[in-house]
Each structure stands twice: as C-alpha cells, then as structure tokens.
Amino acid sequence: MERALTQTEASIEAKVSGLPALDIPELYQCVHCGLCLDQCPTYRALHIESESPRGRIHLVRAAAEGRIELNERFASHLNLCLMCRACESACPSGVQYGRIAEAAREILGPPGSPLARAVQRAAFQYLLPSPLRLRIAARLLGFYQRSGLGRLLELALPERLREMQSMMPAVPRRFFNPRSEVMPAIAKNRARVGMLSGCVMSVLFPEVNEATLRVLRLNGCDVVLPKKQLCCGALNVHNGETVTAKAMARQNIDAFLESKLDAVVVNAAGCGAAMKEYGHLLRDDPAYAEKAERFGRLVKDAGEYLFELGPRAPQRPIERVVTYQDPCHLAHGQKIRSQPRELLKAIPGIELREMNGADRCCGSAGIYNLTHPEMSQELLQEKMAAIAETSAEIVVAPNPGCMLQLRYGAKRYGPPVEVLHLMDLLDRAYDANQGFSLR
Numbered sequence: 001m002e003r004a005l006t007q008t009e010a011s012i013e014a015k016v017s018g019l020p021a022l023d024i025p026e027l028y029q030c031v032h033c034g035l036c037l038d039q040c041p042t043y044r045a046l047h048i049e050s051e052s053p054r055g056r057i058h059l060v061r062a063a064a065e066g067r068i069e070l071n072e073r074f075a076s077h078l079n080l081c082l083m084c085r086a087c088e089s090a091c092p093s094g095v096q097y098g099r100i101a102e103a104a105r106e107i108l109g110p111p112g113s114p115l116a117r118a119v120q121r122a123a124f125q126y127l128l129p130s131p132l133r134l135r136i137a138a139r140l141l142g143f144y145q146r147s148g149l150g151r152l153l154e155l156a157l158p159e160r161l162r163e164m165q166s167m168m169p170a171v172p173r174r175f176f177n178p179r180s181e182v183m184p185a186i187a188k189n190r191a192r193v194g195m196l197s198g199c200v201m202s203v204l205f206p207e208v209n210e211a212t213l214r215v216l217r218l219n220g221c222d223v224v225l226p227k228k229q230l231c232c233g234a235l236n237v238h239n240g241e242t243v244t245a246k247a248m249a250r251q252n253i254d255a256f257l258e259s260k261l262d263a264v265v266v267n268a269a270g271c272g273a274a275m276k277e278y279g280h281l282l283r284d285d286p287a288y289a290e291k292a293e294r295f296g297r298l299v300k301d302a303g304e305y306l307f308e309l310g311p312r313a314p315q316r317p318i319e320r321v322v323t324y325q326d327p328c329h330l331a332h333g334q335k336i337r338s339q340p341r342e343l344l345k346a347i348p349g350i351e352l353r354e355m356n357g358a359d360r361c362c363g364s365a366g367i368y369n370l371t372h373p374e375m376s377q378e379l380l381q382e383k384m385a386a387i388a389e390t391s392a393e394i395v396v397a398p399n400p401g402c403m404l405q406l407r408y409g410a411k412r413y414g415p416p417v418e419v420l421h422l423m424d425l426l427d428r429a430y431d432a433n434q435g436f437s438l439r
C-alpha cells in the first residue's frame with residue numbers, strides 16, 4: 001500500500017514540483033470529519049464530494065504532493081467555490097480554507113475562457129489599482145447605460161452577455177468625492193480614524209460612503225481619507241492575482257500608517273476581511289511583514305468599530321420591518337455577527353426579524369455571479385425566498401457585492417424589498433439628532 005507523505009515530505013514535494021505557493025501548513029489540518037459539508041453552498045446544491053470543502057482540500061493536497069495534475073477539472077472544482085468561508089465557521093479543527101483556496105488560485109489564475117481570463121487580468125492589473133482609470137471606465141459605462149445604447153444592442157447580444165448586462169447596476173452620475181483629506185468630528189472628539197473609500201463603493205455607492213463619513217463624524221471621529229489609498233485588492237487575491245494585490249496592499253499600508261490613526265474603518269465586508277489579512281499576504285516581504293500585521297490590527301469593519309466606540313443613540317424612529325443578511329466576509333471572514341444587529345436594534349421603531357440562513361451566501365461572491373451565473377442565481381433565489389418569509393421591508397447587508405446581488409434579486413425574483421447598508425440606516429436615524437444639517 002502506498003504510504004501517505006508526512007507534512008515535511010509533502011512540503012519538500014510541493015517545492016520540488018514547482019508549486020511553492022502550495023507549501024502551506026493549512027493543508028494538513030483537515031481531519032476529514034465532514035462537519036463543514038452541510039454549510040457549503042456548492043455541496044448542498046450538488047452533493048458531490050469534490051464540490052465540498054473537504055473534497056477541495058483533498059484535491060489541493062494531492063496537487064501539492066504531485067499526485068494529480070493541475071488540469072481543467074481540478075480548476076473547475078476550485079473555481080466553483082464561492083470563497084464564502086462558511087466552511088471555516090463550521091470547522092472544529094480551525095482549518096483556514098480561504099488560505100488554501102487562495103494559494104491554489106494563485107497558481108490557477110482567473111477562471112473562465114481565455115478571453116474571460118484576459119479581460120479579468122486587465123481589470124485586476126490595470127483598472128482596480130488605478131482610481132483614475134476606474135472612474136473613467138465607470139463614466140463610460142454610465143454614459144452607455146444612459147444613452148440607451150444598451151437597450152438598442154440588447155437584441156444583438158448573445159444571451160450570456162444580455163444576462164450580464166441586465167445584472168449591471170446603474171452607475172450614478174456622481175462618485176464619492178470628499179471635500180478634504182481630513183474631515184473633522186462634528187461632536188466631542190473621541191478618535192482619529194482612517195476610512196477606506198474603496199473601488200466599488202466609491203463609484204457605485206457614493207451615498208453609502210457619505211453616510212459612513214457622517215455617522216463617524218457625528219460619533220466624534222476625525223476621519224482621514226488618504227489621497228494615496230487604493231482599492232484593497234480583495235478581488236485580486238480571490239482570483240489569483242497576488243502580485244498586483246501585494247503592490248496595492250503596500251501602498252494602502254503606507255498611505256494609512258503615515259496618518260497616525262486609532263483605526264482604519266472599512267464599510268465593505270470583503271475589503272475589511274482582506275485588509276485584516278494583509279499580514280498573511282505580505283508575510284514573505286521583509287520590508288512589510290511587520291507593518292502589514294500592525295496595519296491589519298488597526299482595520300475595523302464600520303459596524304464593529306462603531307459598536308466598540310459606543311455609538312450615540314439615534315433618535316429618529318424608522319418604523320419598518322428589517323432583516324439582516326450576514327455578508328460572508330463579515331460573519332465567516334471576520335466573525336462579526338452581533339454588532340451590526342445590536343446597532344440596528346438601537347434604532348427606534350425598527351423591528352428586526354431574522355431570516356433563515358442569514359449567513360448563507362447570496363451568490364454574489366465578488367465576480368462569481370458573472371463567472372458562474374447558474375449557481376449564483378440558484379443561491380440568490382433561495383436567499384430571496386428566505387427574505388420573503390420574514391415579510392421584511394428592508395434588507396440590511398453591509399457589503400457592496402451583497403447589495404448589488406440582493407437589489408438584482410428583488411427586481412428579478414421579488415419580494416420588492418429595499419436593500420440598504422447598515423450605515424445608510426444609521427445615517428437616516430441620526431438625522432434628527434442634529435440641530436444642524438450634516439449634508
């Protein structure tokens with residue numbers, strides 16, 4: 001019988017077989033108990049071992065030990081994973097599956113056809129690291145949408161592109177553009193924090209960034225928005241573009257650390273999770289490893305930070321039934337579940353109703369809804385049905401990807417709920433606290 005390799009032997013194999021990215025201890029922590037299986041959206045949908053966390057870990061380990069090839073089949077199992085990290089929450093052995101999947105994707109690169117891979121690479125390498133190029137691209141997209149060209153082309157487009165076009169959110173006419181790099185507190189000063197503007201948040205959700213800024217200032221924070229900050233690089237990391245992701249992380253670390261901050265506040269769950277893990281991303285960079293760890297400890301989700309700070313009581317009642325969707329990278333990636341709920345409960349008038357499977361992925365998962373539309377739509381329909389059961393009028397989901405997906409779900413499948421960020425709702429509820437306008 002073939003003897004299993006020890007971890008040290010396998011580690012040597014990984015290096016020898018030219019896959020040093022797979023030389024990671026996380027691969028050897030899985031005890032195959034299977035407790036993660038029922039929490040995995042792809043396993044629940046397909047009931048196939050190779051579409052489960054345990055199966056994928058097994059495959060990556062076999063690749064690291066040189067027992068299987070990194071071929072198309074291998075890639076398809078890894079790429080069907082949503083990177084939702086629900087398996088991490090379920091795992092009693094503390095297996096950090098996300099790190100295993102990211103290491104494998106570093107070798108595989110972005111998913112899809114050669115054309116789709118080239119488009120993604122261009123976006124990851126040239127668009128996301130440049131706020132200027134990103135804004136130009138968003139302006140062009142907005143112009144395309146408003147010109148009616150999209151509707152005209154619709155008939156000529158192949159079905160897949162037509163579907164993608166219908167999922168595209170409307171690009172607003174104005175982007176997030178804070179008046180100055182430091183926005184002072186509008187209450188007794190309690191802290192000096194940085195704020196990530198973000199790539200998607202800046203161009204598609206400027207009102208959420210503005211709300212976050214107002215809520216922080218109203219709670220006594222001087223808010224620093226360094227001009228040199230960039231997109232966090234989460235999409236790059238999840239899709240195997242780690243070289244660019246590392247460069248973006250280094251620039252963000254320098255931009256924020258030079259401002260002497262008490263915290264770096266992030267209102268997008270996926271970005272917060274990625275930035276908290278900069279230490280892992282830059283662990284082999286002697287010039288940045290320590291700084292990245294230090295920076296990661298400063299990063300706080302907006303809800304997490306506000307809860308820890310002790311928020312001012314909002315006074316304007318919002319008489320609505322609300323349900324809360326846990327973004328995967330908040331619940332599973334950052335272990336933040338109670339703080340946003342407590343903040344919602346503090347708003348007078350709100351009735352918070354829990355939905356079934358609030359921490360199950362909605363199928364957005366970065367660009368997964370574009371690369372794997374069938375699985376994504378299946379999960380979205382399941383999510384919209386869970387929302388419908390609550391009869392909620394508002395769904396709160398503090399992450400741009402979830403907001404886009406749920407807004408699309410409300411339009412396509414119903415119920416016609418309003419989809420908001422936690423900071424939107426807090427901002428509305430704070431409005432009446434003011435003797436003056438914050439807007």
Ligand code: SF4
Nearest residue numbers: 040081082084085087
């Ligand atoms: S990250 Fe999500 S989709 Fe991927 S294996 Fe884990 S639970 Fe399944």
Ligand code: SF4
Nearest residue numbers: 030031033034036091
């Ligand atoms: S729960 Fe953890 S240890 Fe058990 S099979 Fe899943 S990843 Fe492995």
